[in-house]
Amino acid sequence: MPRNPLCTPTDHRVTRRRFLGSAASAVGLSSLANPLVAEELKKQRRQVLFVWLDGGMSQLESWDPKPNTPFGGPFRPIQTAVPGIQISELLPQCAKQMKHLAIVRSVSTQDDSHSAGVERIQRGDPKNRGVTYPLLGSAVAKLVGPGDSGLPPYIWVKPMSGGFIYKDAGFLGPKYGALALGDGKPPENLLRPKAITAEEDNERNDLRKLLDKNYAAQRRTELTEANSYAYEMAAQLQKKIELFDLSKLPQKDQDRYGTHDLGRHMLLARRLLEEGVTFVKVTSYGWDTHGDHFNGAASLHPKFDKPFAAMIEDLADRGMLDNVLVIACAEFGRTPRINGHIGRDHWPQAWSVAMAGRGIKKGGVVAGKTNDKGTDVPNDPVDIGGLFHTWFRALGIDPTDAQYGNAGQPLPIAHEDMKAVKEVLA
Amino acid sequence: MQPKKDPNPNAPKELGKPLAPTTQVTRVRFSPDGKTLAAACFDGKIRRWDTSAKDPTELPLISGHNGWVTGLAFAGNALFSTDSWGRLIASDVTAKEPKLWTVEAAHDGWARTVAIAPVDSPLATCGKDGFVRLWNRETGKKFNEFETKTDVLSVCFSADGKSVFAGDLFGIVREFEVSSGKVTRTFAVKELHKLDRIQDVGGVKNLLLAGDGKTLFVAGAEPKTGGFVQCVPLIVAFDLATGKPSSQYKGANDNEGYVTDMAWHANGFVAFTTSGQPGQGKFHLWKPDAATAFFSGGKLPNCHSIAIHPDGDKVAVSATNANSSGNGRVKGAGGDYPENTSPIQMWSVPKV
Incomplete structure (x- = not known):
C-alpha cells in the first residue's frame, strides 16, 4: 500500500483495526470466545520463530561436522534420528528431532563483518535501490499480518534492554517495528501504578489519545504513529501479563529449556507463539568465539541444543509445526582454519542454516554440501536472498509475485535474481 | 672488534631452529631419559623427535587417535595419550610397532588429559563427561572412577599417589582418595571461572x-x-x-x-x-x-x-x-588455505 504522508487521523482507526487483527475483525472479536472459531483461526495461523545466534555459530561444531579432517576440530559427529544424517555431538537433542529439521549446508553469503552482516542477513540482502529494506520480522509482520492474537505481530525476545525498535521496519514504516522484550520481561511501567485507579488510568489514556490525535492531524510523522502504536501494544500486553510469568509453567518445561537466558527466552517464545504472535525473534549474544573456541562451543552449543530441540518437540506435539516456520540463523559461520588463539573467525563463504515447520519438508533433509574440508560450497551456493525466497514460500507467499509498495515504488520482497531452495520445501 | 655484550646473559636463549610440525600442537613432553620429545597434535597423530643429538631428528608418527590428541604422559619408554573422542592409548616409543594397548572409550567424548602416579602404577584421565578414571598402567584396565558432574579439565596425583586432584570448569579442585573415591577436600579458585x-x-x-x-x-x-x-x-x-x-x-x-x-x-x-x-x-x-x-x-x-x-x-x-592471531580468513596469494x-x-x- 503506498504511503501517504498527508493522511488524516481516520487512518489511525484503520491502523488500530489492523492491529486487532484482520482475521479477528472479519469474524468479530466476540466470536473469539467461541472455541470452534478460535480453533479454526489457530489452524489458519502463519507464524515464524527466528532464533538468532549473534556473532555466528560454528557450522563445524553444529550442522556440518568434518570429523578427522584438518579443520574438523576435536568433536565427534553423531548419528541423528534420520539414517545417513550426522551432526555434531554438541547437538544431541537436535539429533533426536532431525526428522523435523531441514539443514541447508551450502549457505554462502557476502559479508564477513558483524556491523554490516547482521542487518544484511536479516534484511535479505536485496539489490540496492536506495531504500532500507525491513528486517525479516518486520517483513513478515507486513506480509502475513498480526493474526488473531491481539498481540504485536513482531516480538523480539532478547537479553539486556528492550523497547520499541522501529528501525527494523525500514521503509515499511515504524508500525512494523519490533517490540523488544529486554531479558524476556514486559516493557517497564506496563502495569498501572497502584496509586492510580482504573478510572483515572482510562482518563489519562483518553487525554493522551486526544493529544496524539490533535498532534497527528496537524503534523503527522512516522514517529508519532509509532508512538501511538506502542501504546496500543502496551495496552494489549497488559491484558496478557501472565504470559511473562514462567514460574507457573511445569518445572519439567523449565528443566528441558534450561534456566539460562536462552532457555528462558525460548520458553517465553513458545508461549508467545501459542498465543498466536506472528513473528517471534529470540536472540542470543556471545557466539563470536575468536579465542578458545572449542571450550566455548562445548559450553554454548548445548545451551542452544536443549531449548531448540525442546521447542521443536513441543511445537510438533501441539500440532503447531504446521503453522510455525522455525529458523536458526546467524550473520555468518566460522572459519574452518583454527587460528592461533584456538579460535574460529568469521566465515560467510560456507555455512549452515537449520529450519523446520510450516512449509518445510518433513522427515529430515539436508540440502547442499560443502567440500571435504568445509572451506567452500562447490556447487549451487545459497545466498541469503535464496533463503528469503525459501522462507516466504514456506509461509505461502510467492516472492516472484508479492511486492512491497514504497510511496508508489513497487519493490520485490526478496532478491529477484535468487530462488528458493526447493529441496527443503514441502 | 669486540663481540657484542649480552645485556642479560642469564635469560633463556633460543637453541637452534624450531621444530616444524605441519599442524597445531596441544602438548609437548620429554621422555624421562630425555631422548625423545613427543608432541600431541590436532590431526590425531603424535609426532616424535630424537633429541639425543644436538639437532633433533623426526621419528615415525604414532597414529591411532581421532580428533585431537589432548594429553601426553611418559613413564619410562611408555607413552600414554588421550584424545578428544575419548580414546586412551599406551605406546612404547622405542618399539617399531609402538602400540601396547588401547581403551576405545576411556571417556564419553573429550578426554582432557592424562597423568601418571609417582608411585605404583596408576594412570589418571579426566574428561568433559565429568569423570576422573584410574587405569592400570600395564594393562589399561580401569580400576576406579570418580564423578564430578562437571567438565574436568585437569588432573594430577599427590606425591604419595594416594590422592588424585581434579580441576574443573568452575574453578574447583577436588581431592579424591584413590582407594575409596571419596572427596577428602576441595580447593576453590572461583576467579578462574x-x-x-x-x-x-x-x-x-x-x-x-x-x-x-x-x-x-x-x-x-x-x-x-x-x-x-x-x-x-x-x-x-x-x-x-x-x-x-x-x-x-x-x-x-x-x-x-x-x-x-x-x-x-x-x-x-x-x-x-x-x-x-x-x-x-x-x-x-x-x-x-x-x-x-x-x-x-x-x-x-x-x-x-x-x-x-x-x-x-x-x-x-x-x-x-x-x-x-585471528588469521582464520586469510588466503594465500594462490588461493591456498593451509592449516596453522x-x-x-x-x-x-x-x-x-
Whole structure:
C-alpha cells in the first residue's frame, strides 16, 4: 500500500483495526470466545520463530561436522534420528528431532563483518535501490499480518534492554517495528501504578489519545504513529501479563529449556507463539568465539541444543509445526582454519542454516554440501536472498509475485535474481 | 672488534631452529631419559623427535587417535595419550610397532588429559563427561572412577599417589582418595571461572605438584570475556599441609591470556606458558615465593605447551606460527588455505 504522508487521523482507526487483527475483525472479536472459531483461526495461523545466534555459530561444531579432517576440530559427529544424517555431538537433542529439521549446508553469503552482516542477513540482502529494506520480522509482520492474537505481530525476545525498535521496519514504516522484550520481561511501567485507579488510568489514556490525535492531524510523522502504536501494544500486553510469568509453567518445561537466558527466552517464545504472535525473534549474544573456541562451543552449543530441540518437540506435539516456520540463523559461520588463539573467525563463504515447520519438508533433509574440508560450497551456493525466497514460500507467499509498495515504488520482497531452495520445501 | 655484550646473559636463549610440525600442537613432553620429545597434535597423530643429538631428528608418527590428541604422559619408554573422542592409548616409543594397548572409550567424548602416579602404577584421565578414571598402567584396565558432574579439565596425583586432584570448569579442585573415591577436600579458585552471558569461561586449565609434593599449583586465568577470552593469567599455589593458598602469580593485563601448561623445574621454579591475545602469549619462569616471573618472553605468539628436559638445561615450548592471531580468513596469494602450525622452540634454561 503506498504511503501517504498527508493522511488524516481516520487512518489511525484503520491502523488500530489492523492491529486487532484482520482475521479477528472479519469474524468479530466476540466470536473469539467461541472455541470452534478460535480453533479454526489457530489452524489458519502463519507464524515464524527466528532464533538468532549473534556473532555466528560454528557450522563445524553444529550442522556440518568434518570429523578427522584438518579443520574438523576435536568433536565427534553423531548419528541423528534420520539414517545417513550426522551432526555434531554438541547437538544431541537436535539429533533426536532431525526428522523435523531441514539443514541447508551450502549457505554462502557476502559479508564477513558483524556491523554490516547482521542487518544484511536479516534484511535479505536485496539489490540496492536506495531504500532500507525491513528486517525479516518486520517483513513478515507486513506480509502475513498480526493474526488473531491481539498481540504485536513482531516480538523480539532478547537479553539486556528492550523497547520499541522501529528501525527494523525500514521503509515499511515504524508500525512494523519490533517490540523488544529486554531479558524476556514486559516493557517497564506496563502495569498501572497502584496509586492510580482504573478510572483515572482510562482518563489519562483518553487525554493522551486526544493529544496524539490533535498532534497527528496537524503534523503527522512516522514517529508519532509509532508512538501511538506502542501504546496500543502496551495496552494489549497488559491484558496478557501472565504470559511473562514462567514460574507457573511445569518445572519439567523449565528443566528441558534450561534456566539460562536462552532457555528462558525460548520458553517465553513458545508461549508467545501459542498465543498466536506472528513473528517471534529470540536472540542470543556471545557466539563470536575468536579465542578458545572449542571450550566455548562445548559450553554454548548445548545451551542452544536443549531449548531448540525442546521447542521443536513441543511445537510438533501441539500440532503447531504446521503453522510455525522455525529458523536458526546467524550473520555468518566460522572459519574452518583454527587460528592461533584456538579460535574460529568469521566465515560467510560456507555455512549452515537449520529450519523446520510450516512449509518445510518433513522427515529430515539436508540440502547442499560443502567440500571435504568445509572451506567452500562447490556447487549451487545459497545466498541469503535464496533463503528469503525459501522462507516466504514456506509461509505461502510467492516472492516472484508479492511486492512491497514504497510511496508508489513497487519493490520485490526478496532478491529477484535468487530462488528458493526447493529441496527443503514441502 | 669486540663481540657484542649480552645485556642479560642469564635469560633463556633460543637453541637452534624450531621444530616444524605441519599442524597445531596441544602438548609437548620429554621422555624421562630425555631422548625423545613427543608432541600431541590436532590431526590425531603424535609426532616424535630424537633429541639425543644436538639437532633433533623426526621419528615415525604414532597414529591411532581421532580428533585431537589432548594429553601426553611418559613413564619410562611408555607413552600414554588421550584424545578428544575419548580414546586412551599406551605406546612404547622405542618399539617399531609402538602400540601396547588401547581403551576405545576411556571417556564419553573429550578426554582432557592424562597423568601418571609417582608411585605404583596408576594412570589418571579426566574428561568433559565429568569423570576422573584410574587405569592400570600395564594393562589399561580401569580400576576406579570418580564423578564430578562437571567438565574436568585437569588432573594430577599427590606425591604419595594416594590422592588424585581434579580441576574443573568452575574453578574447583577436588581431592579424591584413590582407594575409596571419596572427596577428602576441595580447593576453590572461583576467579578462574566466569559466566559470560550464557558461556562458562575458563576453569582450572592445569594442575601441577611441586617437586617436594608439598605445594599444588592451580592455574588458568581470570576471564573478562567469552568470545575473545581476554583474561589475566593466574596461578594459585596451595600449601597441601594447610589447604590454604600460599602464594600466587597474576599477570599484568587481560591480553596475556590463560595459563596453557605448567612444568616443575628441579631448581625450585615453575615454567609455564600463556596463550596471549592477540599474539601476546609467552613462556615464563616463576619462583613461587615471588610476585612476578623472573623471565617472561619468547618470540613465538600464542604459546600452548611447555616441557622441561630431564637434565633441566632446556625447555621445549610449542606456540603457533607467526601471524596466526585471528588469521582464520586469510588466503594465500594462490588461493591456498593451509592449516596453522605449531613451531616448537627449544630454549636454554638459566641457572637459578
